[in-house]
Amino acid sequence: NNMRARIIYATLVAGALAVLVYAVPAVAHHAFGAEFDPxxxxxxxxxxxxxxxVNPHSWIHLEITQDDGTKEVWMVxxxxxxxxxRRGLRRECLPIGTELIVDGYQAKDHSLTxxxxRDVTFTDGTKFFLGSSGTGAPTDGAETRGRANPARC
Incomplete structure (x- = not known):
């Protein structure tokens, strides 16, 4: 009977861990409007x-030089x-020091950088849709589905 109780306990613990593994990313993922200002x-x-x-979102940190010469780092x-x-943008395409132009939407809390x-443009003119489709962003990339980007690197 003691062995049966241990098996039941181990099964319950494994089940609870499985629920946590799937629940944490679901909670971490958010709709565009929850954090960003359209x-x-x-x-x-x-x-x-x-x-x-990383999942559920990649992040590119850009050092921006303001008009007054001060620098600040933005998380995109x-x-x-x-x-x-799948769109042709691999991690290797984004080495430290690469210059980019990013078009997007600021956080609702404008004190945050x-x-x-939305789009990332390299100095050679290559452009990629950077966002997540179906998030509710003003232009969420639905029009880019199925459209291949040129290989970048």
Whole structure:
């Protein structure tokens, strides 16, 4: 009977862990409108200082030089690494120091240097849709589905 209780306990613990593994990413993922302002489009031009190629969103950190010469780092949220790779944008395409132009939307809290990326443009003119489709963003990339981007690197 003691062995049966242990098996039941182990099964319950394994089940609870499985629920947590799937629940945490679901909670971490959010709709565009929960964090970003559709009425605050922004264009950022700067150099990559860090890339987080992680789920549920990738992040590109850009160092921006303001008109007065001061520098600040902006965190730009992108789609999942898997989606970006299918569009032709791989992690290797984003080495530290690369200059980019990112068009997107500022965080609702305008005191944060954070944005949701819509498009990323490289200095050679190559452009990729950086965002996540179906998020509710003003232009959420639905029109880019099925359209292949040129290989970047």
């Amino acid at each position: 009425d605050a489009p922004i264009r950022l031009q700067g150099n990559i200082v860090r890339v987080e190629w 949220e992108g789609g999942t690494p898997n989606v970006l790779q 954070r944005a949701n990326g």
